[in-house]
Amino acid sequence: MLIEDRLKELRDKINTKVPAGITISDVEFEGPELVIYTDDPKKFADQEDLIRVLARELRKRIVVRPNILEDPETAATKIKSVVPDNAGISDIFFDPDTGEVLIEAEKPGIVIGKNGATLRDITKSTCWTPKVVRTPPIESSTVKQVRQYLRSVKDERKTFLRTIGRRIHRDVIAKDQWVRVTTLGCCREVGRAAFLLTTPESRVLIDCGEKPGSTTSTPYLYVPEISPLSSLDAVVLTHAHLDHCALVPLLFKYGYDGPVYSTPPTRDLAAMLQLDYLDVVKKESGRQPYTSNEVKEYIKHSITLNYGSVTDIAPDIKLTFHNAGHILGSAIAHFHLGDGLYNIAFTGDFNYQKTRLFSPAVSTFPRLEALFMESTYGGANALQPAREDAEAKLYDIVTRTIERGGKVIIPAFAVGRSQEVMLALEEGMRKEKIPRVKVYLDGMIKEATAIHTTYPEYLNADLRNQIFRDGMNPFLAECFVQVDSSDLREKVIGGDPCVIVTTSGMLSGGPVMEYLYALAPDERNTLVFVGYQAEGTFGRRLQKGWREIPVGNRETMVVKLDIDTVDGFSGHSDRKQLMGFIQHIQPRPEKIFTIHGDENSTIDLASSIYKRFHIETRSPLNLETYRMV
Structure with missing residues (x-):
């Protein structure tokens, strides 16, 4: 069936469900969504359950958009007149892509109104669909810049989304049914994550990262299975660490022009880290794999999905993201293939325990036949101490170092580990478990923390309540000082005893x-x-x-300071948690592939899973292809 015929059929079905008096002027696929255009958005707003009913019956993600949107400046004035002053509106952002207006307010409940009454009033008076979020305690320049850029390319975005929408909803013409996965990196190694999921109809790339500290740092993007890049249907990004996201912009440099699916925080964090990565690489080697223009292309082609949202990304593939508990917005990517043919999940990096920041990774899925799971700490003896013991050890090191007049350097990833360490240090000082000294933050840590506060719904309930209900935001504690100049960095180095939390986490460049x-x-x-x-x-x-560490052509760094490792802060599951995840996973998969770990870890974990659970397991090598069905 032609796309035009399918759209006509959908439009006819919608017209039979829509009450008299509501006119449907057009129906169009835009990205993964079915957009209903109407001259009567106010009447649609009065029908509270209509969109939900249509989505359920048509099995599509439905968006209602007025044919003519109110001018943003005029709409903003009307919104402020509708919403009571004590809501504390701090920003209003209009997204022409979706017809949504994002309202940031100190008291979101007042903007919503009783049973959503104020939101409906906003739609009736402006035709925009309101979405309300709490004003972030720390403003993020990255989030602001991403939103401004997306607004500046709204016309290009619309063309792109319509093109992708028609490609997603094209007819399935292949008569064969099979599913294959090709390993393009991250097997028996940590880094350069990249996996190609293929059916007779579609091709999807999961992650595209670099490998820190290696001369072979890129995935195998030149092999026939993934060439040409323009034939990919989608790229799916599990989370924003560079070993998973650094080389996504490179795809656009070499011909890819399709969507990149991720959660909203992952999009913003990835863009921030990719730009920082370019700076670090340029300083180290003078050469960059891509430019900031490709990062902009990535943002322009991004499509964000929240946890639990089932979304068509190809004619025979549905994608759902689930919380992975690793870093902000990290996701287990679950793929439903064909009409119930097969289900496969890629964990990305995940953490199967509650942390100061996040809830544990999800372990229950509607269906699951195969699982690709990380094995960073998959070795038999790779056990992490309890978080309380890890924090006690950190407190002891900090106290001992400060008391002898020294400084503590903590290299940490800007995203995830830094915020966990910040929360532990803040509590340690507040409860007088460690001396009160300055904690200097260097690199992208402050900006990454700001992005965390922009998306509080991705943090665990305890931290959200502490920040918003109890009014005690640990990220804003007086002990934290941002290092934003080389002069201040020199003063920190020559100054009083302190703690320095800085990037990069593996000493692969950066301020550390x-x-x-x-x-x-x-x-x-x-x-x-x-x-x-x-x-x-x-x-x-x-x-x-x-x-002794070589730091230049002829220079050597002599290291005399103490070196300590505090296990337990990692965002990865240890061996016990990995086995616990498999024990509790529902339903239990038929096949498990252990990836993202060194050779011994992946082999050991695969062997142990097989012996204990009698599940078929593999520790794949790079450049292997597995047929699932």
Whole structure:
């Protein structure tokens, strides 16, 4: 059936469900959504359950959009007149893509009104569909810039979404039924995550990252299975760490022109880290794999999905994101293939325990036949201490170092580990478990923290309540000081005892190298690792006991400071949690592939899962293809 015929059929069905007096002027696929255009948005607003009924019966994501949207400036004035002043509106952002207006307010409940009455009034008076969020405690320049950029390319976005919409909803013409996965990276290694999911009809790439500390840092993007890149239906991004997202913009440089699906926080964090990655790479080698223009292309082609939203991304593939508990917005990507043919999930990085920031990873799915799961700590002895014990050890190191007049350097990923460490340090000082000293934040940590507060719905309930109900935001504690200049960095290095939390987490570049170069010769200081150190990185070398590190063509850094590792802060599940995840997963998959770990870890975990649960397991190599059906 032609797309035009399918749209006509859908329009006829919609007309039979819509009450008299509501005119449907057009129906169009835009990205994964079916958009209903109408001259009567106010009447639609009065029909509270109509969109839900249509979505259920048509099995599509439905958006209602007026043919003519009120001018944003006029609409903003009307919104402020409808919403009571005590709501504390801080920003209004209009998204022509969706016909939505995002209203940031200190008291979202007042904007919503009783049973949503104020929201309906906004729609009636402006024709825009309101979405309300709480005003972030810390303003994010990244989020603001992403929103402004998307608004500036609204016409291009609309063309793109219509093109993708028609491609997603094209007819399935292949008579064969099979599912294959090709491993393009991240197998028996940590880094350069990339997997190709293929059916006779569609091709989807899951993640596209770099490998820290390696000369072979890119996935196998040149093999025939993925060429040409323009033939990919979609890219799915599980989370924003560079070993999963760094090279997504590279795809656009070499011909990809399709959508990138992720959660909203992942889109913003990935863009921030990709731009920072370009700066670091340029300083180190003078060469960049892509430019900021490709990062803009990535943003322009991004389509964001919330947890639990079942979405068509190809004619025979539905995608659902589930909380992975790893970092802000991290997701387990679940794919439903064909008309009930097969279900497969990719965990990305995940954490199967509650942390200060996040709830545990989801382990229940509607259906599941195959699972690709990370194995960073999959080795038999890779056990992490309890979070309380880890924090006690960190407090002891900090106290001991400060009391002898030293400084504590904590290299951490800007996203995830930094915020966990910040929360632990803030509580430690507030409860007088460690001396009250300044905690200096360097690199992208402050901006990453601001993005965390922009998306509070992705944090666990305890932290949300602490920030918004109890009015005690630990991220705004007086102890934290942002290092935003080289002058201040020099003062920190030469100043009083303190704690320095800085990027990068594996000593693969970034501000941490300046601190280390200056502070390494002083044995009063301490370097504390709180995250995984990949093979080949400076961090792993120091963990192994190296005391001389080459830092230039002829220079060597002599390391005399204490070096400590505090396990337990990692955003990854340890061996016990990985096995617990498989024990509790519902339904239990028929096949499990262990990835994202060194060779011993992936093999050991695969073997243990097979022995204990009698599930077919594999520890795949890169460049292998597995047929699932």
